[in-house]
Amino acid sequence: MDASNRCLNLQPFLVLADISRHLRPAVLPALADIRSSFSPTQPINQRAAGIVAGVTLLCTAAVTPAHAEGSYDTYISNWYVSNESRHWTDRNSDGAWTGVYFEGCSTNGAFNHAGLMLRKAVDWQPDPSKGSRTNYCGWVDWNDPDDAGEYYFVLESLSSGSRLWVNKVTIGF
Structure with missing residues (x-):
């Protein structure tokens, strides 16, 4: 695997790591689950689709108040x-x-x-x-x-x- 492919394989993790700095602590376990589901051997289009879906879910969860009491x-x-x-x-x-x-x-x-x-x-x-x-x-x-x-x-x-x-x-x- 050449150097450019290794960098490409790290991009999903870098994007998710950067986003995690802006999320509520309750959302962070979900982020860890998404990170762990990616394999460096997956084709890039599968990883990209997974990242887009994961980021959309996390961003929605981060700005939507989830309150049980009221x-x-x-x-x-x-x-x-x-x-x-x-x-x-x-x-x-x-x-x-x-x-x-x-x-x-x-x-x-x-x-x-x-x-x-x-x-x-x-x-x-x-x-x-x-x-x-x-x-x-x-x-x-x-x-x-x-x-x-x-x-x-x-x-x-x-x-x-x-x-x-x-x-x-x-x-x-």
Whole structure:
């Protein structure tokens, strides 16, 4: 086997390794299964078809929230910094991550990203932060807060502009 064929045989593994850096940890075992199913002796068209199918499946799984306890869809219209989402109750009956998915984002500037903070609502006290994330019009998560209670997110910042619109928002918990 000449050097060019050896490099060609490594390409599926390099592509999958690069993609794995951007996936949620729950998706990584599936990636390992796909990697192990390829043999360097398979014809290149079979490997290519397998890689395309595997990457499509993994990319879909990586951006689709998979929450057992609950989720809801909504939208954002004309929000400014410090606006709060609707509150939801996470009973912490599972190990699912809490996350927010944005699709169709715009501002009255040029949208690049929005800063979000997850807060837990606490009666008669300041609401503690569970951390901040930057949403580039996709999925962000706070792992599992491991704490039952009422939650919401706050718009902390915008990359440009002063108002935010998001066509579809999915909150999963």
